[in-house]
Amino acid sequence: MRTDVGAIGLSTILDDPGGAVIALDFDGTLAPIVADPSAAWIDPGAPAALIRLAGQVNRVAIITGRPPSTAIALGDTPAGPDLIDVPNLLILGHYGLERWEGGEVVAPPHPAGLELVRNELPALLASLGPEADGVKIEDKGRAVAVHTRNCADPDAVLDELREPVAQLAERAGLVVEPGRKVLELRGPGMDKGRALRELLTETSARSVMFIGDDLGDLAAFAAVAEADIPGVRVCSGSAEVTELAENADLVVDGPPGVVALLETLGKSITSRDQ
Structure with missing residues (x-):
C-alpha cells in the first residue's frame, strides 16, 4: 500500500466487510483494453472473485461508461461463472445514467444532441x-x-x-x-464521482474501494478521497495513463492484477471470519 490513508481504508474493509462497497470500472480494469472495443472480454477469473466478495461485503458495483447490457455481454467467460452470476450485482452504466439490477434497467431519455x-x-x-x-x-x-x-x-x-x-x-x-x-x-450532469457518492449514501457504506484505470475514473477517486469514510483508491496500471496512478493508494498490474487483488481480499475476509 502506497499511502497511510489507503492502509486505513483496507484495514477497515477487512475488519468490517459488511459495511464495505467495492466499486470497479470495466474496461482496463476487469477487461483488457483491446483494438476492438466489442472484443473486450472480462478477465476469466473476475466473475468468480466478485461472486465471493458479493457474499462478504455490503455491495459490489461496476461503474462504467459502457451500457450495462454491453458489460453483461462482455462478462461471459469460456468456462463460467459469468458476470451476470454475481449476486446482488449493481451496474451503473453511462457513468451512472443507467442503473442495472437483476436484469432491469432504469434510465432517463437519450440526449437529443x-x-x-x-x-x-x-x-x-x-x-x-x-x-x-x-x-x-x-x-x-x-x-x-x-x-x-x-x-x-x-x-x-x-x-x-x-x-x-x-x-x-x-x-x-x-x-x-x-x-x-x-x-x-x-450527456452532461453525471460522472463516476457523482454515481459513487450517491451509491455510498444509498448503501450507508462504512468503507469503500474503487478500482479504475482511466481519466474518467479520477472523479471516482475524488469521491473516495472526499467521503467521510475510510477508502482505498486502486489503479489498474498501464503505460498509457499515469495521472490515475499518481493519485492512487495502490497500483496493480492491469486486469490480472485487479483479479489477484479481489481474490486476495476475499480470502483475507474469509480467514478473519474463521
Whole structure:
C-alpha cells in the first residue's frame, strides 16, 4: 500500500466487510483494453472473485461508461461463472445514467444532441484525410465514442480531433469524456464521482474501494478521497495513463492484477471470519 490513508481504508474493509462497497470500472480494469472495443472480454477469473466478495461485503458495483447490457455481454467467460452470476450485482452504466439490477434497467431519455453528432461526425473525420484511417466510431446508444487506437499515429490523430470534437459537442449540448485513445461525446450532469457518492449514501457504506484505470475514473477517486469514510483508491496500471496512478493508494498490474487483488481480499475476509 502506497499511502497511510489507503492502509486505513483496507484495514477497515477487512475488519468490517459488511459495511464495505467495492466499486470497479470495466474496461482496463476487469477487461483488457483491446483494438476492438466489442472484443473486450472480462478477465476469466473476475466473475468468480466478485461472486465471493458479493457474499462478504455490503455491495459490489461496476461503474462504467459502457451500457450495462454491453458489460453483461462482455462478462461471459469460456468456462463460467459469468458476470451476470454475481449476486446482488449493481451496474451503473453511462457513468451512472443507467442503473442495472437483476436484469432491469432504469434510465432517463437519450440526449437529443446525439443525433447531431451521429449526422456530422463522419464528415468531420473525413475532413482529416488519410491520417484518420483507422478511426472507429462506437455508438453506445447514450453516447458516441471516437477511437484512434487503430490509426498509424493514434495520439496525433486524437490531438487533431480534440478541438473539432469539443466544438461539435458544444453545439449538441454534450460533454467530451477523454480516455485511452478515445474521445466520448455524452450527456452532461453525471460522472463516476457523482454515481459513487450517491451509491455510498444509498448503501450507508462504512468503507469503500474503487478500482479504475482511466481519466474518467479520477472523479471516482475524488469521491473516495472526499467521503467521510475510510477508502482505498486502486489503479489498474498501464503505460498509457499515469495521472490515475499518481493519485492512487495502490497500483496493480492491469486486469490480472485487479483479479489477484479481489481474490486476495476475499480470502483475507474469509480467514478473519474463521
